[in-house]
Amino acid sequence: MSYITKSPWIIHYDGSSCNGCDIEVLACLTPMYDVERFGIINTGNPKHADVFLVTGSVNEQNKNVVKQIYEQMPEPKVVVAVGICANNGGIFKECYNIQGGVDTVIPVDCYVPGCAARPEAIIDGVVKGLGILAEKREKLRQEQLAAKSGAKAAPQAMPVLDDPAEAKEEEA
Amino acid sequence: MVKMIICVVAYLILAPLIGGLLAGIDRKISARMQGRVGPSILQPFYDVLKLLEKEKITVNRVQDFYIACFFLFVIVTGCMFFAGQSLLMVMFTLTLASVFLIVAAFSSNSPYAQVGAEREMLQMMAYEPMVLIACVGFYMYTGSFDVYDIMETPHMPVVYLCGIFVGFVFILTIKFRKAPFDLSMSHHAHQELVGGLKTEFSGSTLAMVEAAHWYENVFLLGMVFLFFSNGEISGIIVGLVVCLAAYFLEILIGNSFARMKWQVALNSSWLVALILGGCNLFALIFIG
Ligand code: SF4
Numbered sequence: 452m453s454y455i456t457k458s459p460w461i462i463h464y465d466g467s468s469c470n471g472c473d474i475e476v477l478a479c480l481t482p483m484y485d486v487e488r489f490g491i492i493n494t495g496n497p498k499h500a501d502v503f504l505v506t507g508s509v510n511e512q513n514k515n516v517v518k519q520i521y522e523q524m525p526e527p528k529v530v531v532a533v534g535i536c537a538n539n540g541g542i543f544k545e546c547y548n549i550q551g552g553v554d555t556v557i558p559v560d561c562y563v564p565g566c567a568a569r570p571e572a573i574i575d576g577v578v579k580g581l582g583i584l585a586e587k588r589e590k591l592r593q594e595q596l597a598a599k600s601g602a603k604a605a606p607q608a609m610p611v612l613d614d615p616a617e618a619k620e621e622e623a
Numbered sequence: 624m625v626k627m628i629i630c631v632v633a634y635l636i637l638a639p640l641i642g643g644l645l646a647g648i649d650r651k652i653s654a655r656m657q658g659r660v661g662p663s664i665l666q667p668f669y670d671v672l673k674l675l676e677k678e679k680i681t682v683n684r685v686q687d688f689y690i691a692c693f694f695l696f697v698i699v700t701g702c703m704f705f706a707g708q709s710l711l712m713v714m715f716t717l718t719l720a721s722v723f724l725i726v727a728a729f730s731s732n733s734p735y736a737q738v739g740a741e742r743e744m745l746q747m748m749a750y751e752p753m754v755l756i757a758c759v760g761f762y763m764y765t766g767s768f769d770v771y772d773i774m775e776t777p778h779m780p781v782v783y784l785c786g787i788f789v790g791f792v793f794i795l796t797i798k799f800r801k802a803p804f805d806l807s808m809s810h811h812a813h814q815e816l817v818g819g820l821k822t823e824f825s826g827s828t829l830a831m832v833e834a835a836h837w838y839e840n841v842f843l844l845g846m847v848f849l850f851f852s853n854g855e856i857s858g859i860i861v862g863l864v865v866c867l868a869a870y871f872l873e874i875l876i877g878n879s880f881a882r883m884k885w886q887v888a889l890n891s892s893w894l895v896a897l898i899l900g901g902c903n904l905f906a907l908i909f910i911g
Contacts, residue, residue, distance in 0.1 A: 454672040485659040487650075490666050496818045498680065498825040501673075525825050526678040588676060 453588045455501060455527065456581045458490040462500035464520055466553070467543060468507025471567035472534035476504060478570045486574060497523035502580055504573075505553045508536045508543050514556045521557040527587035529560040529580040534568045541566060630705040634841070638701060642837025643667045649874050656878045667833070674830035682731045682823050689727035690828050696720035697835040701842040707771030710758045717839075721747055724820065724832070731823035739819035743807035745885045749892040750794040753787075756900035760787040761849070763907045774852040779861070781850040783910065786903030788850045790895045792869055797888065798843055800836075801877035804888045844870065 465473050479486045480493060494500050497520045509517055521530065532553045535541040539552040553559050560583045563576035647664035654661025663669075681687055700717040704710075721743070728740035758768065764783050765773045773780065781788050797804045808819030816822070824832055844866040851862035 453676065454669050455676055457669040458666065458673040482658040485654070485661070487654060487662050488660045490662050490669055494818070496822055498823065499818060499821075499829065501677075523680075525680045591678070592676075 453585050455588050456585050458492075459501045459577065459581055459584065460492045460494045460499050461502045461504055461577070462494055462497050462520065462524070463504045463506070464517065466505055466507030466513055466517065466537065467510045467549065468534065468536055472506035472536070472565075475567045475570050476506060476533060476573060479573055484570050484574065486577075489578075491577065497521075498525065500524050501528055501584060502577060503528060503530045503557075504533055504577070505530065505537050506533045508540045509550045509553055509556050510546075510548045511550065512548070514550055517553065517556050527584055527591050529584050529587070530557055531561045531563060531573075531576050531580045532559045533563045533573055533576065535564055535566045538562045538564060627706045630707075631702045634701050634705040635698070638841040639834055639837045642834075642839075642841045643671070645840060645870060646837065649870075652871070652874050653878055656875075667837075671830045671833050674825075674833070675827050677826040679826050679828075681825075681828065682733070686727050686730050686823065687828055689723050689730060690824065690831050693720050693723040693727065694831045694835045696723060697838050697842075701838050701845070704770055704842055704845055707769055707774075709768040710761055710770060710773070711768050713770070714754055714758055717842075718747070718751070720835075720839075728820045728823070733823050735817045735822040736820060739807045739816050739822065742816075742885060743820055745889060746797050746804065746807055749804075749889045750797045752893060753790045753794045753896040753900055756896055756904065757784075757787050757791050757846070760784045760900070760903060760907065763904065770849065773849060775854045777853060779851050779853045779858060783907060784850060784903060786899040786906075790899040790903075791846065791850075792872070793895045793899075794892055795843060795847070795869065796873055796876055797892065799840065799873050799877075801873050803876070803880040803883045805877075805882060806885055806888060 463473070463476050478484060491502075497503075501524075503521060503524060505517065521528075530553065532538050536543060537553045540549055543549050544551065550556070561576050561580045563572050565572050568576075644664065646667040647662075650666060651661045651664055696716055697720045700713055700720060703716060704713045725740045725743050725747075728736040728743070731737075761773050761780060761784070762768050764780050765776050767773065796802075800808065806819075808816070808821050818824075821829060821832055847866050847869050848862040851865055852858045
């Protein structure tokens, strides 16, 4: 059994949302909906998170931020796009600086429609995401087992996050 | 000798179970205080088991080594305490463990972790005097630093060490990372420092930090218990009840305060150490 579905920690990132969806995400934490019942914690730290909740569309300025948060999250991870803006750009789609939905920069596993998405829908989306998370976990385990048995204990890749080359790219 | 081995083995096996359960109860009670349903009592175990399933990402390799040392020395602290060793040695080992945690946070070069580490040092400065005064108080009362000797005293030490006891419960708020003084990192939703001290730890490293806290909390409650042991069953019962009451009190404090600045933490805990601890020590000299 995988424990990842029992303790999904969330990081919430606000792209160019109108704040409508953000309020609804935060509403999930209130006593009314209380997502901590399911072990869900809003961590605010990509390195602790399993689920990436994005509200609002991606624009020219935050596409790197979204990418970086995604890359900093350890596997297995899922991305949940909340609100129609995050799904495909929504009413901001035609704006000059909008690139589109979240799936234009990172792979999205679960789409939650709505403007604004209701807390019930968001919780539903996260729960759908948990199913995908469990699958990903299983796949990762199979890969790890395969790596262990075959190719005599190949040293585990350790992604170094503060790679100077990457940092330079960021600055430029 | 046999008693010693039994105590140490029991600590090694039971401490994470009790510590994890206490953490779960903490989250449940906190949720109820906030009008929420709250997670299952086993949630802390799910969290740690999940963290062990995650991919290993580490900023640099030494960090994992330091965290392993932190974990190890926290366990050694508890083992020495429950093996009846000298209280001073126990406390020094705990300090060493905390230093490893701080060095691990510093090694990552992340600003959040570094500010967290700096605050952790301030917290250590805040609670260390009271901890030392507690050790000295036990020595002046019983004539020995050894935990087993202290446990055999005919009267509950708290009768003579009431000031020190209150002071010790005060700094427990810092050690348990509860609200007014959870400066360096907190267990709850985000704070201005993201994860503070533990920002850069993830996966199994973070799991180790969490498990170390379970061990540490059980040891700290053991210290509370020491104030009430008189070598009899009555002392054990009273001690356990007070431990639970102290834990509940910390949860209550944690939920009713906002975080304060580090100056408040430092000043108030030194003041408490000076007034309650200092006066208590002088009183002990007069009683002889
Ligand atoms: S989907 Fe609607 S409510 Fe949500 S961010 Fe977009 S415009 Fe705002």
